[in-house]
Amino acid sequence: MRSPYRIAIATIAAVSVIVAAAAAGRAQRGAATGARADLTARIVVAAQGVLTTLDEAERARVQFPFDGPQKARWSNLPSPMFQRTGVRLADLTSAQRAAVMTLLSTALSRDGYRKVVDIMRGDEVLRTTQGSGGGGRGGGRGPSFGENEYYLAFVGAPSATAPWMLQFGGHHLAINLTLAGSQATMAPSLPAAQPASYTLEGRTVRPLGNENDKAFALINAMDASQRAQAILGYRVADLVLGPGHDGRTIQPEGIRASALATPQQTMLMDLVHEWAGIMNDAFAEPRMAEIKANLPNTYFAWSGPTTNGSAAYFRVQGPTLVIEYAPQGSVDHIHTIYRDPTNDYGATFTAK
Amino acid sequence: MWGGVSSAHRRDELLQAARLAIDPDRVQLTLDLTPGIAVAQSVLSAIDRDANGSISDAEARAYTEEVLRAIALDVDGTPLRIELADRAVPPIDAVLRGEGTVRIRAAAALPRLAEGRHRLRYHNGYGPDIGAYLANALVPASDRIVVAVQRRDVDQRDLVVEYTLRGDPAARARAGVPVGAAGALVLIANLWWRRRPREAR
Numbered sequence: 001m002r003s004p005y006r007i008a009i010a011t012i013a014a015v016s017v018i019v020a021a022a023a024a025g026r027a028q029r030g031a032a033t034g035a036r037a038d039l040t041a042r043i044v045v046a047a048q049g050v051l052t053t054l055d056e057a058e059r060a061r062v063q064f065p066f067d068g069p070q071k072a073r074w075s076n077l078p079s080p081m082f083q084r085t086g087v088r089l090a091d092l093t094s095a096q097r098a099a100v101m102t103l104l105s106t107a108l109s110r111d112g113y114r115k116v117v118d119i120m121r122g123d124e125v126l127r128t129t130q131g132s133g134g135g136g137r138g139g140g141r142g143p144s145f146g147e148n149e150y151y152l153a154f155v156g157a158p159s160a161t162a163p164w165m166l167q168f169g170g171h172h173l174a175i176n177l178t179l180a181g182s183q184a185t186m187a188p189s190l191p192a193a194q195p196a197s198y199t200l201e202g203r204t205v206r207p208l209g210n211e212n213d214k215a216f217a218l219i220n221a222m223d224a225s226q227r228a229q230a231i232l233g234y235r236v237a238d239l240v241l242g243p244g245h246d247g248r249t250i251q252p253e254g255i256r257a258s259a260l261a262t263p264q265q266t267m268l269m270d271l272v273h274e275w276a277g278i279m280n281d282a283f284a285e286p287r288m289a290e291i292k293a294n295l296p297n298t299y300f301a302w303s304g305p306t307t308n309g310s311a312a313y314f315r316v317q318g319p320t321l322v323i324e325y326a327p328q329g330s331v332d333h334i335h336t337i338y339r340d341p342t343n344d345y346g347a348t349f350t351a352k
Numbered sequence: 353m354w355g356g357v358s359s360a361h362r363r364d365e366l367l368q369a370a371r372l373a374i375d376p377d378r379v380q381l382t383l384d385l386t387p388g389i390a391v392a393q394s395v396l397s398a399i400d401r402d403a404n405g406s407i408s409d410a411e412a413r414a415y416t417e418e419v420l421r422a423i424a425l426d427v428d429g430t431p432l433r434i435e436l437a438d439r440a441v442p443p444i445d446a447v448l449r450g451e452g453t454v455r456i457r458a459a460a461a462l463p464r465l466a467e468g469r470h471r472l473r474y475h476n477g478y479g480p481d482i483g484a485y486l487a488n489a490l491v492p493a494s495d496r497i498v499v500a501v502q503r504r505d506v507d508q509r510d511l512v513v514e515y516t517l518r519g520d521p522a523a524r525a526r527a528g529v530p531v532g533a534a535g536a537l538v539l540i541a542n543l544w545w546r547r548r549p550r551e552a553r
Contacts, residue, residue, distance in 0.1 A: 234504040237484035250488040
């Protein structure tokens with residue numbers, strides 16, 4: 001027979017464990033929030049590191065008001081087909097340029113930074129093989145390719161607490177990282193590539209190779225019934241929600257992730273991480289958790305052949321996520337887009 | 353020279369991206385037409401009809417009307433009249449650079465539809481020789497519309513959206529007011545009758 005004394009002890013112990021677990025959870029969340037706020041502070045220091053290298057005219061060129069139109073001024077097109085503003089790498093000294101790259105390496109994950117650099121180097125390959133571009137301002141109206149043709153802008157003043165955006169882009173690249181204290185989003189952003197594969201110093205570089213290979217692995221991991229749901233019966237020629245299509249949500253199509261087996265869901269999340277994980281791990285982690293929480297209502301759609309090496313379009317769409325991968329007529333020219341229909345440009349945490 | 357663009361971006365197609373927003377009483381159509389650089393001149397010749405190097409308002413209107421004439425919308429087989437709501441035609445040099453997009457916004461009123469399943473059909477017959485098409489239904493703004501399925505031909509020139517129209521809760525509430533009022537009157541009359549002194553009955 002249990003004594004009241006033992007029951008009381010057991011109850012107190014159980015309550016203590018629950019309280020301790022809750023406190024630990026709060027502490028963990030608090031620590032994670034603190035780590036993200038610290039990261040923002042480090043990004044701000046790196047951004048100020050860029051600003052201190054610029055002269056007054058350059059500082060005026062790089063800085064834009066947070067509530068102005070600059071936020072939405074990004075494109076996949078090369079300059080000057082799309083006229084970018086901000087400071088252009090070609091106009092910077094090596095020290096200034098180094099400060100910009102330090103800022104990017106601080107704000108992005110290791111893989112994200114590598115992806116950005118690989119895209120830029122790919123454009124340099126395009127410049128040398130196409131024999132065009134590099135003309136710069138006033139040097140003709142042709143498109144300017146190459147790793148010098150990327151622009152940095154700060155939309156809002158870099159701040160550890162107030163909202164601002166780090167905008168970096170050029171041909172086939174738009175990184176829009178909105179920060180507000182411990183919160184951050186990289187939606188919308190556009191990583192793209194042409195050529196999609198090139199050789200640099202004896203090494204084959206595929207800026208979006210993981211995205212391609214993981215998607216083909218996923219579609220090929222599906223059984224016939226799953227594929228029948230995932231594969232769209234029509235051609236998709238381009239991004240549906242590319243540049244200029246902010247604030248639109250299309251009806252989702254394809255297979256629902258709830259119809260996938262657990263290993264297939266893991267593959268889908270791994271694929272999504274190729275985009276969500278471009279920003280620094282501290283910010284990517286809560287973003288991935290949010291996407292995972294919405295996984296049952298997330299869809300995967302495919303258009304095209306399922307043999308790797310073919311040009312195929314795919315889309316991942318959930319309540320807070322849109323990813324599109326759209327080959328432009330060949331496997332060597334890829335456009336992609338990453339969006340959060342609920343939080344593009346940090347709408348949820350920058351609203352006044 | 354624009355040679356570099358040739359391999360950098362879509363060059364020989366006229367991308368026509370359509371988005372359909374279905375409301376209970378109308379359909380809104382947004383159509384973006386972006387000519388690739390190799391077909392820009394032929395598309396421009398259809399816009400700048402007097403070839404004077406600039407696009408007048410009348411030319412812009414004529415072009416958008418020509419495009420809309422090639423678009424067909426019907427609901428449950430009943431053709432819908434498409435009305436132009438707004439248009440934006442880019443400068444000629446932007447089109448020639450391959451960055452110009454003609455934006456057309458149009459709308460079609462829907463007939464009064466019964467609650468239940470309906471079928472909206474969209475057909476784009478414009479520029480079939482050079483067209484590359486996208487057609488998508490947007491997530492409806494009204495919770496009375498639930499899109500069930502979208503079906504397309506392989507080129508996305510044809511899109512069929514099957515959707516369910518739910519009843520209007522506000523209309524139901526409005527319809528319920530007279531019934532409720534009548535019921536309340538009957539109840540009050542009944543109570544009054546029962547409370548009358550026995551001798552008064």
